[in-house]
Amino acid sequence: MRRTALASLAGATLEWYDFQLYGWLSALAFNQLFFPSEDPIIGTLLAFMGFGVGFVIRPVGALVFGHLGDRIGRRSTLLITLLMTGLPTVLIGLLPTYAVIGVWAPILLVALRLVQGFGLGGEFGGAALLVVEHAPNGRxxxxxxxxxxxxxxxxxxxxxxxxTVIASMPESAFLGGGWRIPYLVGVIILIAGLYVRFRIAETPSFARMKDQGQRHRVPAGVLFRRYPLTILKAWGARVADAGTWAVFLVFGISYATSEVGISTSMTTIGVALALMMQILVVLWAGRLSDRVGRRPVIMIGAVVIAVCVVPSFLLIDTGNPLLLWLAFMLGFPIGTGMIFAPVGALLPELFDARVRFSGTSIVFQLSSVAAGVVPSIATALLLLGGHRPWLVCAFVVVLAAITFVCAHCLPETYRRELDAADQAPAATTTA
Known part of the structure; x- marks a missing residue:
């Protein structure tokens, strides 16, 4: 189980390392190097749109890799998705900028984001199944x-x-080429992830399904016939997590630095503190969901998000770096961690083994589209609100309400026998 959990963590770490790099660099470098504009906020908006396309393509990847995962196996599919995630990262680090090749620079950047997003479509679903289908009941x-x-x-x-890169060089050197270093570091994570995943076995659920000849010819077709309401409710149960993540860790960085005037280094420290806190919340919330259920943990997380978003932006608006750190720790890691932690088990538990990779991947990636489009929506709402964040806060509250209601409407799954889902009532169109 330790090796399997590590293999799951390795791929997911690469996924979020790669995608968050673009989030950081959208506001710090790409708005100037790949999307130059006379108005800085327009350049940032264009960079955020480039951030979004990688998310928009992910549901397509979920369909393709979900099919492969339910037909040829979890392990083999995860090796493919890991390569499609990691290789574009290295290539982005080698791309010439707009000043060198003109309009081809943003075109190539967006193209690599599309390839990466396509591969990521199957990454989380497979990573979750890899460990959940090996895990004993109650854990x-x-x-x-x-x-x-x-x-x-x-x-x-x-x-x-x-x-580290920003602190080690002046801004001119960072924009001149230092921004490439984080992307090239990604190759280390890629190699480590491949090494770990090559050493794990196929999951018992898939091996049993294969031996018994139970695989569907077109898993996605069966999925959409049997689970339409489950897909919709599970999507809504995650939307606040994905949207709040994007508001604080993509839009929020740009807002704090560009609108409030807090230095990039102080903002970066605040985000790092929040992420360290979220690591603890995710581990705690995952364990808690084994005791009280998946739904209560997710619903409480949604309430925390709705309650904390306005105070968080009030703290950011003070311009005080210490209060900014508190804002990020209050507004982001607790609520999103409580939603995100149970999802790794909840989504596989909602679907039977024959469509489980497809169902988990499609639901997760459809909800992740929110994370891709929210930075652009939040930036537009900021402009509509006269450069004040209150429309953005209202938007986050709406997302939290959707998640609360949808989680309430889902069946509780934490005591369900995983491979008994084939016969469970929840595995019908009325689930």
Missing amino acids: RGFLGSFAGLGNPVGQLLSIIVVF
């Missing part, structure tokens, strides 16, 4: 949280690398 929530743990671990790793 799936905690062990499944290792797939979610890759979120704060990968982001924290990316921020440590970016902060």
